[in-house]
Amino acid sequence: MARRLCTRRWSGCRVAPDDLLAAVGARFGDDAAQIEYGTVTVDVEPAAWIDTLKAARDELGCTFFDWLCGVDELDDGIGVVAHVYSRAEHHHLLLRTRVPRHAAVLPTATSIFRGANWHERETAEMFGVDFAGHPNLVPLLLPEGFEGTPLRKDFVLASRVAKQWPGEVDPGQSAGELAPNRRRNLPPGVPDPKVWGPGAGTG
Secondary structure, X not given: OHHHHHOOOOOOOOOOHHHHHHHHHHHHOHHHXXXXXXXXXXXXXXXXXXXXXXXXXXXXXXXXXXXXXXXXXXXXXXXXXXXEEOOOOOOEEEEEEEEOHHHOEEEOOOOXXXXXXXXXXXXXXXXXXXXEOOOOOOOOOOOOOOOOOOOOOOOOOHHHHHOOOHHHOOOOOOHHHXXXXXXXXXXXXXXXOOOOOOOOOOO
């Protein structure tokens, strides 16, 4: 059945996740597909990203592009996730790939799904992924002149340094009651203010 599902248009019936998984496995390889939280998920290499999206649309009936986003996976790179859906057969696929942090480049999906345009613009400015071939990869949300990629986990939020962090003092204490010799607790992910932020170079 899986082979037949992959080589023709879907029949219009609601496809069970196990049947869809068999079809996806026959098309992309059993090692690439699995069911996670009730959703058939496909992991591919960046070089196969566009072919996978096109196959999902043309062969598996997922003609509706729902969303695309980035995921910072630290040393493993930047993940890119796309969700596509079949309005006729009511099944959906989660497609994933991963690019290196230092060379976060992926072909644009806008040639397959025009709805990917804004999603890729947001992912580009928030995670620093360059979608090669995108027709207008300009900032979507951040103010003009903003520097950095704020949804990467190594991006330091200035407000965490400028404002008192609740974890700096013990419960019931105020900042004025902090013992002079007690070491200050910094918010997670914030470097020493002596080398970054408003107090840099003052101590």
